[in-house]
Amino acid sequence: MSFSKRYLTINAIAENKAKEYAKAEKATLEHYGEDVFNAKAIREYLPKKSAEKLLNTINNRALLDPEIAADVAHGMKQWAIERGATHFTHWFQPLTGSTAEKHDSFLDIEGENAIFAFSAKNLIVGEPDASSFPSGGLRRTFEARGYTAWDPTSPAFIKRHTNGATLCIPTAFCSYTGEALDKKTPLLRSIQCLSLSTQRLMKCFGLKEEKVTITLGAEQEYFLIDKRFYLHRSDLLQTGRTLFGATPPKHQQLEDHYFGSIHQRVLYFMNEVEHELWRLGVPAKTRHNEVAPGQFELAPMFEDLNLAVDHNMLIMDTLRLIADRHGFVCLLHEKPFAGVNGSGKHNNWSINYGDINLLNPGNNPQQNAVFLTVLSGIIRAVDSHADMLRATVAHAGNDHRLGANEAPPAIISIYLGDQLNEVIENIEKGENNSKHKAGVMQIGVDTLPNLPKDATDRNRTSPFAFTGNKFEFRAPGSSQSCSGLMTVLNTIVADSFDYISEQLESHIGNEEAFNNALQKVLKDIIKTHKRVIFNGDGYTDEWKDEAARRGLPNAVNTMDALRSLVNDKNINLFGKYGVYSKKELQSRFEVFLEEYHRKIRIEGEVALNIVRNNILPAVIEEFKTELSAVKSATDAGITVGVDALKRNVELLGKGLEDLTEKTEKMEKAVTGLHEEILEAMAELREVVDRLEKIVSDTLWPLPKYREMLFIK
Template sequence: MNNSRNKAIYDIATAPVSAVMPAAPANVNFYGEDVFNADAMRTYLPKDICEKLLATIDEGVALDPSIAGDVAHAMKRWAMDRGATHFTHWFQPLTGSTAEKHDSFIEPSGGKAIMAFSGKNLIVGEPDASSFPSGGLRSTFEARGYTAWDPTSPAFIKRHGNGATLCIPTAFCSYTGEALDKKTPLLRSLQALSKSTRRLMTCFKAGPKKTTVTLGAEQEYFLIDKRFYLQRPDLYQAGRTIFGATPAKHQQMNDHYFGSIPSRILNFMNDVEKELWKLGIPAKTRHNEVAPAQFELAPLFEEVNLACDHNMLVMETLRNVADRYGLVCLLHEKPFAGVNGSGKHNNWSLSYGKGNLLNPGKDPHQNAVFLTAICAIMYAVDTHADLLRMTCAGAGNDHRLGAHEAPPAIISIYLGDQLTDVIEQLEQGVPKSSKQAGAMKLGSDTLPPLPRDATDRNRTSPFAFTGNKFEFRAPGSSQSCSEPNVVLNTIVAEAFDMISEQLEKLDDKNFHTGLQKILQKIVKEHKRILYNGNGYTEEWVKEAEKRGLPNIRTSMEALKALTKDENIALFEKYGVMNRAEMVSRYEVNVEDYHKRIHIEGEIARDMAKNIIMPAVVEAYSKALKTNEMALNQGFPGLDGYAKSLGEGMNRLLAAIDVMEKALGGLHEGIVDAIATLRKEVDGLEKIVPNELWPLPKYREMLFIY
């Protein structure tokens, strides 16, 4: 083999089957075995204490601090029975990933050691907060931070080699009480939405019930062989290929989506699911995605706080299991140019008691509640489109949104033809089509039948109604689920309160008439947010501008929503975040964006100078020698080929110089310089002999695994 890239291809192609095909699990009796769930609690806790803890988890009852010691002791016994020697408070700082500091159960006692874990250990931890991003919430010398147990997300065992650690999901806050994490605002937003939902449902004569927000987070990802990955500094430092020419065949044949899953990948998926099932994560669906080497994992719906925790574990498990198979899982939103990027579809729904508020009912009362919820969400999304767009901001997602493979940056709602017709008739109050017979009158007439799958799946819409939920498709694959759901919960809470405030002024006799007028007003003022067409077209961009819908194209523009006074006032009103916490998130995200762009710029420069340029010089030198030899022997020369290499080398040198200067300036210049440098490198990739090209190519990374 001429180089390490060719050797990698040979090694992958000739790897023994047994090396990549471990046995798949035969049953699921192990489901949830590594979770301190209700069954484990009943086994290890006294009955009265177990009932108190389950009441906190299931009914939202305040935690009784007197039971902490007993719960900690039971949790320690359960964890040690499963091989755990350490515990950690597992939290989600503003880095966007998870964090953990392991402490052993061992405590010296009279020259020996005992295994101890107290109620204080369980409830509160004190990790050093100085090195986590805070956006100005605390000074570096104020290093103290606190983790606080979240009993609504069960503790679990994380296995590593021959060891195991008890992980306790926690919130993370500063010494002065501000949230330094992604979980705390989510829990606050759930409390706000629960209060507002109960207020709204009281107007409909519903008694006090539990509000449940559910989430199904579909996770897209790429897999490539690790040997290719290790030859690409851009992949292992930036998560994406900064250089790479589009291969002749990529996804244009539409032959990868839902195609047969290769054996190595299928066995990787089996192993991933086994690990997730042990953690009580209901991984349900797996399939090939649109781009070659792209795949998707989708779980069943869970309560949103638990689903957000579980998605962080899904991403970690994908990466860890991939490594066992000699693969690398890429979670960047756009690891490869020219093919589809990866998103994380946020399927959000809301229930009160056992009734899903987004599920059309079979009687006038249920239909009225359903239409009220739909109109409230229309109001919320139209009023706060900037906040929803902000939750998808990020350097990686900037490459994906609006690229004819993901929703555009313009936030709109897709309801489907049938439900849109219902909304239009509600606005008019009179029949306007044959889809429904008779005038729509809340409280007396029923809606036309709306089966669960009556709506199409408009893949170009960022916010689509899909039966009994809304699918927010704009978040990126590497992003935490928390931010989109914090915003959704808060803006819907505001919309519910706005409607409730008006309904509370109505007597029973005028309730349905008054409700209809309220909803008609919402539809008239906010129907601009509804769009069932193709969001990829230029016509929609122009139409959205006519409607006054914001088109926030870049992350830097989108993040400004965090600093607007009206948005800060909204989050402060509902106790989700205060001004300092909002501004801190703006500062953290802006800094993250700048750092990522600068890192990519430096990687691009270094690769172009130290990896690409030497290969081009060698190719040019060989072309000149071959040309001279051919001419000396009376054969046609290679003047054209040598000239194209020489001209390409000069353009590459010029692009490197532009990149060097851009690195001393603003991020816009770096982004433009990377694009210029990429154009020259990708052009040279197509003319430099394959045996001299130093990097694995797209045609290899995307198709050989």
């Protein structure tokens, strides 16, 4: 064949491949959102007027017209049945931190005929048993009634399973007496209060009223391990983390896993996860290897906050479901393996006013003024309520992660970067020493230095970092819902925006007086609250000392952090905005406190069982084997190597004594306080991990880190 003919043949093959790829891409995109009752489905399955009213509620937060409920229920039922659904459920987020659902079939009997039916009442309200969910005293055991209420701003979706499908309707969950028993209800309240406060602040600048959209992009970290190892680790089965396990010689220290080539088996898993999420309308965008071996990350695109929170719960469910199909188990615990990176959930948060991202530095005096006002309001909010932000990420799993080498410390601070920090300092001083522009920096008159979109470096040690056009809250743990922390962030920022508005509103219409008032309020805020700004290394002991000198709170564990939920300052603030009542805050304090105690006690008892039933017998068997070898050699008159055998026996004997001592301490601790349990577990683990290195693999009863962390 001539070169020209070969060239034509290669070209033809390439063109065919390109067509195949394009066809596959089109098919994939056509499936995007097909399992979501979205705007397209609403227009197709609802009468035109009903569709318009529902879309107005979804897009503009208008009140839902109850007269369209029957049309919505009928259209939603038809849509779901066509996709194989036989049941429906009100999908909600109780205080357990996970999701809940009770399935009812569409089946109904009409005369002698079986039909599928779904009424407006079925859509709008449900009545699950509230007594068995944690309520912190809001509901007693004999007070079982609770209600789920349809949230039309988060679209219904189809959850597929092996032999069918279920229509899932996102809902809020409240008690018979009206208190929120879930995480969604306060979130929706906080979105409303921040929207109103933002509109009030923007009115001060003479901007016309626009829709406020709070956005979130939640980066989800997780581990994958082979299911066969998981099933042989009762600690993973019952607590989500390894209570024992020696760090292997090689783990993450070569930094070769981060952003490395993705293992083919993992890639198959990731592909299926993404396609499942795309069908559910979840815009999964980024996937990569994380720092630790066996650790990965999935990041979606930014979305409306309420939807993003729901989608993150779906992401966690989908990761677990698809992992099982591939022979994996997805671990979402914050620290499933000691000695390597834990997993977080980085919450990227911003506020849009119409088409404007309020956290984007502007290019003219008014935009600059708005940006710096919003930024100053957030600085005030975080400093004034750092204790409450810390409380939102307080969790037994997160206690193992915060302050470690991959997570920010428990001290809440803000990272702005050098360039933006210089601007803030100049506002406080009332001058401009920037190399970018000389003279006095007068807000609303002079322009800022040109700040590019990414005007800051990244600071992995900061809990709350400005990253160009958003803030990244890095403290949340991977298993936690985004709802609680976003609820708090929205509310405290709303309070700061209202504080600023109060200082400015009397000067609206007088440009000079307004700019002077703005200059003063921002200067005062920065002077009072700049202590929360820290651009250095948050891991150092020097920062802990410096933070203490600044008076920043440092709640090092969950118990210390949770107390903030019930102090008068926070009760008054959240009551003022109607986000949490006093009873609701007290209930959450009780629920989270009880959850913490229970988890620690479960871990202690599991650790004790593993040692008693697995570790101790293995060590005794190894001890007997070594002792038998010494006796056999001595009886045979062999002297060479006997001393080495004796040293091994003594080493095992010492380990056996230590293990017995620490086990006895653990037995006493599990009946006591959580501090005693944690201390006893740490001491027991030190002994077990030491013994793991000297007991033979054939006898050691637990899969080891070197086996579990490296996927084959």
